[in-house]
Amino acid sequence: MLVLIAACCQPLRGADAPPAAEDKPAETSAAERPAGDLADSQRQIAEKYERLEQILLRMSELTAGADPRRAALLKKAVAESKQRMIGVQLKSLVDLLAKDQLSPAIEGQESVDADLHELLELLLTENRSKRIESEKARIRQYLKQLNEIINRQKDLQARTSGGAGQDRSLSQEQGELGGRTGGLAEKIRRNEEAEAEPGGEDDEPPKTEPDNTDGEQPEGLPQDAAPGAAQPGDGTGEKSPSQGGSAKTPAESPPRQPGDGPAQPPSTPSSQPRGNSGQQPGDPPQPGNGHPARQRLEDARRRMEEAGKRLEQAEREGAAGEQEEAIRQLQQAKAELEDILRQLREEEIEQMLVALEARLVQMLHLQREVHEGTQRLDKASSGGLSHEQEIEAGRLSSREAEIVAEADKTLLLLREDATAVAFPEALAQARDDMRQVAGRLAAAKTDPITLSLEEEIIAALEDMVDAVRKAIEDAEQRRSESASGGGGAAQPPPLVDLLSELQMIRALQMRVNARTDRYAGMITGSQAESAELLEALRKLADRQERIYQVTRDLETGRNR
Incomplete structure (x- = not known):
């Protein structure tokens, strides 16, 4: 993998490098090649890089279960590549060389060479984590x-x-x-x-x-x-x-x-x-x-x-x-x-936070897609779902199950750290809601209950993404203060600070309150009689108990 990136970098670096004295005749003949030959060479590099992106995606899928951190890093590398438009830049260089526009081609090569080296450094951080x-x-x-x-x-x-x-x-x-x-x-x-x-x-x-x-x-x-x-x-x-x-320094988004x-x-x-x-x-x-x-x-x-x-x-x-x-x-x-x-702990935290953010952003993107699909089905099913719509609901259920699997892998990252208590609980509760949504969609239930669950999942993921990004900013600030001679905390910092944990607990409690009000509106009479509603209330009581336990653990410092 790293060899492929280095192979892409090397021809670009050599294109505008001054020839060595002993190799001057050979370099001169290479420089005098027709633009068409240079375009062919550039096209080969673009094709190699396209295959590299496919390999990175495939490797992330294969390693997701056994090594979630590495899978997150590979997905992050692909996202970074897409954001920098490295593949597009390489293809545009082919067109410039084919048109004999050498001056802008050289500038483009320098730009894509820098991007490739940034990507290479990103992939090398896996070895740094082990060190x-x-x-x-x-x-x-x-x-x-x-x-x-x-x-x-x-x-x-x-x-x-x-x-x-x-x-x-x-x-x-x-x-x-x-x-x-x-x-x-x-x-x-x-x-x-x-x-x-x-x-x-x-x-x-x-x-x-x-x-x-x-x-x-x-x-x-x-x-x-x-x-x-x-x-x-x-x-x-x-x-x-x-x-x-x-x-x-970590980037802002992604x-x-x-x-x-x-x-x-x-x-x-x-x-x-x-x-x-x-x-x-x-x-x-x-x-x-x-x-x-x-x-x-x-x-x-x-x-x-x-x-x-x-x-x-x-x-x-x-x-x-x-x-x-x-x-x-x-x-x-x-x-x-x-x-x-x-x-070392601060560097480890920064790497973990970036991997965590990449996973949460991906889950949020997928969840929004499922929610939009559910909304379309709900609007089109006023008289009941057709056979084709039931098939589409099944597809959405499978997509939701993929988000559940991603949430499970993300929970592994959080539990490896063991310094955060509210954050893993927030993700675990969102994961439970995802499972409920997957089951309802599998049963072709696209009613307001399913839609409200999806909205709560999206809100929970948005809160977690914001908390992680704030934690990354805090980590950057600590590193900046340490580099400027300001010193640091006596104890290694936790993954997220106490204030972020308290804010996460508050968000969890507000969701429980909102769901309690919604369930209260569904009760006709003095108490609930529907088996589905009774089960929902039982799960809500369990969720309230877990919030209490998390708050107690945070108060007693059990995670420190």
Whole structure:
């Protein structure tokens, strides 16, 4: 799939590229080809691209059940292609070249080449999603080990300040903890900074080593060298998860898929050891020196080493000061890792929101088509449905069943996240109404009850699309504030904020109220007697109970 897009891009890029010196004769002869030959080549590219769109649609259908995220991404790519009119542009280039209009043809080629690269970046975000999951798992493991180190260091500092224990024993414990800290710093360097080195495999995340809980030095380090200490000649790549986790801006309608830009080239390795680059322990990490958390850990290790030496000399007061500074550096390293985890979460949210919006917009479009068809049948069936109209109602029922299947797949995306409670409930209730509509249409019931259900489904989908688009704007704003140095929330953000959840609950309650009033108007007498109406009231009571449960979960923070 990606190869096909690259194949479409390459001829366009080469069309106006300056020829290399050694290939000048061959390039010149190619440039002097008749316009008809160029038009034929351009026509082949247009035909390849037309087949590519068909392949993307087919792949989205085949992967919808097993991998709804990938299916949504492929559908989004096709929608983006249609919006940019890439196929139309390619065909117009054929006409321009056939008429020997080379100057506008070159301008058109540059435009479609840029569009193709945007589409390629969109499809590449699938790999980025998998890398985000891997990065998050690694960061969580680093934080788990770091929290254990912080707790042990605080215990050592308390015993040192309180006069408990023997100096030699405390020094030995401090040395072991320093080795463990250096081991964690080395693990971060290998896993995170190695990705920025030339020849690294970006698509395959580094393997994670087991914890060095016994304080032993990592394999491969000299026995007389402190674990994690910088060695002369080590390369220090600039890429960190926080840098690699940047996201592109989503589009307004239809949304753009956030993606990761091309990796930045690694910085030139310094000829001096990393630990002797002029940065003093405790100073903020300097850009270009590697992963910020790793630098903090190495500063903490050096403080631990100094504290161990002072304990050997029975200088407890000086050792306690070094230990306190080590704790400060460890806590700053923890803050760096938590910030990276938050940025990864925000990028993941943005990608999920865009995929969610694409699915909701598609369902809304299909539901409006079904509603329009139902309205036509209702107007034409004043004296009862004909056989042909019953067949058409069956077709509409099948179309509604397709929307139900799409809603089920969308619910999987929401339940994977598990931070939203009102949003999944709103979609689940709309899905239940869709099933009811499909059943009524299958029975050729195009009466006002069916029409009102369809209208409620459309209103619910519109509310959800608006909520998702607002959530995308909020995600963009958070990313902009973070990029401008404004910082971010301490905790990773949920998929949608609390206000949007409350607004969704309000909309759900208003629909229950409206449906209650409608059912009340159908009751003739003191209570309902129709079996169909009684069943509808029972379902409405269940819906009211679910709204209450969602509100309670939101109040207690069960989803956080």
